[in-house]
Structures are given as structure tokens and as C-alpha cells.
Amino acid sequence: MNKRFKIGIFDDEEKFLSSIRSLKEQKLSIHDVFTPYPVHEVFHLLKRKSRLPTAAYFFGLAGIIATLAFLYYTSVLDWPIVYGGKPFNSFPSFIVVTIVITIFTVTIASLALFSARSKLFPGRDNTIFDPRATDDKFIIVVESDGVELSASDTAGDIMKQLGAVEVMEKEFGNVNE
Amino acid sequence: MKENIVVSRNFKLVTLILTAIGVGTFIFGLLSNPQLTWANYLVVNYYFLSLAMGGVFFFVLQSISQSGWSSAFQRVSEAMMSYTAFAGILFLLLVFGVNDIYHWAHKEAVALDPLLQHKSPFLNVPFFVGRLIIYFILWIVLIRKLRSISLRGDMTDPADMDGILALFNKSELYSKIFIFILAITFSLAAFDWIMSVDPHWYSTIFALKNLAAAFLHGVSVLTLIVFILHKRGYFPFLNKYHTHDFARYIFMLSIVWGYFWFAQFMIIWYGNIPEETAYYFVRWKEGWKVLFFLEIILNWAIPFMILLPVKASRNRTAIVIVIICLIIGQYVDLYVQVIPGTTGLLRFGIVEAGLFLGFAGFFAFIVATTLSKAKLIPSNHPYLEESLEHRF
Numbered sequence: 189m190n191k192r193f194k195i196g197i198f199d200d201e202e203k204f205l206s207s208i209r210s211l212k213e214q215k216l217s218i219h220d221v222f223t224p225y226p227v228h229e230v231f232h233l234l235k236r237k238s239r240l241p242t243a244a245y246f247f248g249l250a251g252i253i254a255t256l257a258f259l260y261y262t263s264v265l266d267w268p269i270v271y272g273g274k275p276f277n278s279f280p281s282f283i284v285v286t287i288v289i290t291i292f293t294v295t296i297a298s299l300a301l302f303s304a305r306s307k308l309f310p311g312r313d314n315t316i317f318d319p320r321a322t323d324d325k326f327i328i329v330v331e332s333d334g335v336e337l338s339a340s341d342t343a344g345d346i347m348k349q350l351g352a353v354e355v356m357e358k359e360f361g362n363v364n365e
Numbered sequence: 366m367k368e369n370i371v372v373s374r375n376f377k378l379v380t381l382i383l384t385a386i387g388v389g390t391f392i393f394g395l396l397s398n399p400q401l402t403w404a405n406y407l408v409v410n411y412y413f414l415s416l417a418m419g420g421v422f423f424f425v426l427q428s429i430s431q432s433g434w435s436s437a438f439q440r441v442s443e444a445m446m447s448y449t450a451f452a453g454i455l456f457l458l459l460v461f462g463v464n465d466i467y468h469w470a471h472k473e474a475v476a477l478d479p480l481l482q483h484k485s486p487f488l489n490v491p492f493f494v495g496r497l498i499i500y501f502i503l504w505i506v507l508i509r510k511l512r513s514i515s516l517r518g519d520m521t522d523p524a525d526m527d528g529i530l531a532l533f534n535k536s537e538l539y540s541k542i543f544i545f546i547l548a549i550t551f552s553l554a555a556f557d558w559i560m561s562v563d564p565h566w567y568s569t570i571f572a573l574k575n576l577a578a579a580f581l582h583g584v585s586v587l588t589l590i591v592f593i594l595h596k597r598g599y600f601p602f603l604n605k606y607h608t609h610d611f612a613r614y615i616f617m618l619s620i621v622w623g624y625f626w627f628a629q630f631m632i633i634w635y636g637n638i639p640e641e642t643a644y645y646f647v648r649w650k651e652g653w654k655v656l657f658f659l660e661i662i663l664n665w666a667i668p669f670m671i672l673l674p675v676k677a678s679r680n681r682t683a684i685v686i687v688i689i690c691l692i693i694g695q696y697v698d699l700y701v702q703v704i705p706g707t708t709g710l711l712r713f714g715i716v717e718a719g720l721f722l723g724f725a726g727f728f729a730f731i732v733a734t735t736l737s738k739a740k741l742i743p744s745n746h747p748y749l750e751e752s753l754e755h756r757f
Binding site for chain 2: 228281
């Protein structure tokens with residue numbers, strides 16, 4: 189089924205943010221936003237919360253424990269070798285390896301979790317609302333399907349009034365949540 | 366918004382009493398046990414100088430990076446910087462204690478020791494004192510320059526944009542000069558004053574570690590001062606974003622400190638060369654081992670674990686707990702570095718406590734009176750608006 193969307197394109201962060209603010213005030217449902225760089229305020233305005241940092245913390249904890257356990261197993265339990273007169277469990281020399289592997293674990297695992305959560309995978313058919321979403325523009329996508337015509341026009345008016353470079357209405361099929 | 370700080374009579378009285386206690390303890394200590402007293406005098410004197418240097422670091426780094434968020438707190442770092450001149454006088458007194466603290470200052474010890482003879486062109490009393498004076502002259506001149514530029518900003522007409530910008534650029538230029546000079550002189554100073562306590566031992570990362578420690582503890586004390594002033598109604602605009610930025614500074618520097626601490630320890634532990642391990646061997650004996658681990662727990666582990674969640678980084682109570690840990694941690698750090706090489710006696714008695722209280726009182730007195738001498742908020746700073754409305 190096809191859905192209709194109002195798309196506002198901005199080239200200024202402040203105008204973009206104030207548009208989101210007044211769209212929220214008018215209780216219009218924002219489908220998605222695109223920014224060229226992370227803007228923290230969007231998170232607060234759209235009342236989104238990310239649990240990714242918590243997950244990353246536990247990935248890190250798991251990485252530390254797994255690496256130290258592995259090092260302990262290889263150099264103390266399974267194949268103890270004396271080198272440099274050091275004890276088998278030479279903890280300080282394990283630290284550097286542990287730090288590096290922990291960072292690696294956190295990076296890869298967070299990336300995998302993020303992709304899984306947002307259903308990103310190679311070959312996914314993505315809806316491209318506007319090609320400039322991947323460039324230097326700020327984009328707000330408002331759902332206008334199922335909303336009264338006047339409300340949809342209001343969304344367009346608000347965005348235009350608050351400094352959108354361009355406002356348009358487009359129709360897309362198979363839009364991902 | 367209150368423009369100037371009024372230092373209450375009670376505060377002045379308490380800090381001056383503390384200073385008097387410090388002076389009393391110092392004289393009492395000199396009469397009863399000069400070696401112990403001079404060693405502890407070095408510890409606390411260096412402690413408060415490192416806080417002042419932390420203030421310098423904060424100031425110059427903020428100017429060089431032209432950061433806006435911190436410009437309203439600039440005067441606090443200036444007040445901390447101004448303590449350096451007094452620390453200089455107190456350090457000059459150390460000349461009388463050179464024989465009690467430093468092994469290399471004994472002529473008969475040098476005569477028997479080829480390594481000390483080899484180092485004697487650098488480690489001798491006249492050159493030591495000369496270097497000390499040069500460091501302090503350089504620091505005091507540059508600090509006075511930065512302070513006067515900052516104060517001139519208050520006098521300028523707010524409409525004179527060019528004049529304000531010229532002062533801003535000038536401050537940045539001197540900050541750039543200062544950070545280079547500070548990196549070299551403070552490294553050498555750490556070698557001179559702290560590392561030469563163990564003249565047979567050397568570590569090339571030592572200066573960096575002490576530089577990071579000074580910056581870390583300077584910024585944490587600066588944060589504490591800002592929080593105290595906020596509680597008394599002086600920085601009404603202080604919001605969670607400012608708090609978060611201070612917490613980030615502490616968090617980042619605590620990791621840097623931990624990194625250097627561990628780098629120094631691990632290389633020596635792994636290399637296992639007798640003349641290097643001797644340093645840690647002494648610090649691993651019974652009682653010292655507790656302090657040795659306490660050092661890394663207080664300065665790295667606790668700040669790291671507490672400030673990791675965003676919520677705690679925006680919570681002033683959590684940050685104050687971290688700062689208290691760091692204030693104790695810096696003392697433990699310096700104590701472990703200096704005392705085993707001088708008296709080698711693990712104790713915390715009247716001399717230690719009295720000297721610390723005395724210096725703390727004096728430092729608080731100087732910082733408070735310097736703060737009260739100028740406007741608390743630099744009214745014509747180009748980034749002031751951004752600082753007041755800081756958010757991210």
C-alpha cells in the first residue's frame with residue numbers, strides 16, 4: 189500500500205530544530221528525520237531513548253572477562269611456559285591485549301546490534317525520501333496519510349514558514365517502520 | 366547576578382588559622398624531626414603548586430581551543446593560577462632543606478657514588494636553585510600577563526568589538542607560548558623536585574605522568590570551587606551541560622593519568638632491570654603496597670566507574686564524591702613518590718596533617734582573595750553569551 193508524506197528540507201540546524209518543536213506542539217506525527225551529523229537535541233525533542241550505551245557497556249564487560257579468561261587459560265592452565273622469568277599469570281602484561289580486544293569487541297558488537305535493531309543489512313530495499321538526505325541537508329518527513337488534508341497542509345506551512353528550503357509531497361510504497 | 370565575590374570574615378579567619386597551624390607545625394617539625402618535615406613540606410608544597418598548574422593548564426587549553434562553554438568560569442582558573450607566585454616563595458624555602466630531602470646533595474655520598482658523579486653536572490645545589498628560580502620567573506611573568514589581559518577585558522567598552530577581539534587574540538597567543546614553556550619547564554620541575562628524590566632511578570614517562578596528574582587534580586579542584594560558588598549563588602546559570610563538561614574533563618584526564626601510571630609501571634615490571642625495579646620494590650613492601658594500590662583506585666578506578674554513566678556525569682553529588690577521592694588520591698600519589706626515597710617511614714601524624722591543613726588554608730585564602738579582586742564573570746569575553754546559554 190502506498191503512503192503519502194510531506195517532506196521538508198532545511199539547510200540550517202536551528203531552523204530544522206524549531207520546525208520539529210512546532211510540529212510537536214501541533215501534535216503532528218513525525219515519521220523520520222535525517223541529519224548530516226548527530227544532533228543531540230533531536231533525541232530529546234522526539235523523546236527517543238537509546239539503550240545502545242548500556243549494551244555497549246555489557247559488551248565491554250564481556251570482552252574484558254572473555255579476554256582475561258582466554259589469556260589465563262592459554263598461559264596458565266593449558267600450556268604454561270616460563271618466559272622472561274615472569275609468573276605464568278603475568279597480569280600486567282595481559283592488560284594491553286585486554287584493552288585492545290575489548291575496544292574491538294565493543295565496536296563490532298555494537299555495530300552488529302545497531303544494524304540488527306534497525307534492520308539494516310546488505311541488500312535491504314530502503315525508502316529514499318530525498319537523495320539529499322545523505323548529503324548536507326536536514327530533512328523532516330511527516331506522515332500525511334490517514335491525516336486530514338488540512339493537518340497535512342499545516343505541516344507543510346509550518347515547515348515553510350520556519351525556513352525550509354523546499355517542501356514537497358511524495359508517495360512511497362513499502363515504507364519500513 | 367552577583368558581580369563580585371565577598372569573602373566573609375569567618376572564611377578569612379578560618380583559612381588564616383589553618384595557615385597559622387601549618388606554620389606552627391612546620392616550626393615544631395623542624396625542631397623535632399627536620400628530615401621528616403622537609404619531605405612532607407615538599408609533598409604538600411608540590412601538591413598545591415600542581416593545583417595552580419592545573420588552573421594554568423585549564424586556562425591556556427580553553428584559550429587555545431577557543432572553547433566557549435568555559436569562558437564564564439575563566440576567573441576561577443585565574444585565581445588558582447595566581448597561587449603560583451606564593452608557591453614560588455615557599456619553594457625557595459626548600460633550599461634550606463635540600464640536604465634533608467635529596468641524597469644527591471650530600472657531598473660525601475656523591476664522592477663514593479659513580480652514578481651520582483655522572484649526574485652531578487645537572488644535579489647540584491646551585492644549578493638546582495637556579496633552575497627553580499628560572500621556572501618560577503617564567504611562570505609568574507606569563508601568569509601576570511594572562512591575568513592582566515583578562516582584567517583589561519573588563520575595562521574595555523563593550524561596544525569596542527575590535528578592542529575585545531584584539532585582547533582575545535592576544536590572550537590566545539600568550540596561551541600558546543605558555544603551553545610550550547609549561548610542558549618543558551614543568552617536566553623538568555617534576556624531574557628536579559620529585560624524581561631526584563630517588564637519584565639512581567629514572568623514568569622517561571615520569572614528567573608526563575606528573576603533568577597529567579597536575580592537570581587532573583587542578584581541574585577537579587576548579588570544578589569543586591565552581592560548585593561551591595554555585596551553591597552560594599554566584600553562578601546561577603550553571604546547568605547540567607556545564608556540569609557534564611567538567612565531568613568529561615575529569616573523566617578524560619583520569620584515564621590519561623591511569624594510562625601513564627600503568628605505562629610506567631608495566632614497562633619497568635616487564636623489563637625487570639634491577640636499577641629500575643628498585644623503585645617499585647620499595648613501594649611493594651607491606652604497608653606501602655596498600656598505598657600503591659590505593660593510588661590507582663582513587664585516581665583512576667573510582668572516577669572511571671562513577672563517571673561512566675551519563676546520569677552520574679550530570680549529577681553534582683556524584684562528581685563531588687569523585688573530586689574528594691581525587692583530592693585524597695593526589696596526596697597518596699605524591700606521598701608514595703616522595704617519602705620512600707627520603708625518610709622511608711610510613712606514618713601519618715601531626716606533621717603530615719598540620720602541614721597539609723596549613724597549605725590548604727593558605728591556598729584557599731589566596732584563591733578566595735584573588736577571586737574577590739575582580740568581577741567573577743569576565744563581562745566582555747567574546748564567548749560569554751555562549752557560555753551562559755551552553756547546551757548540547
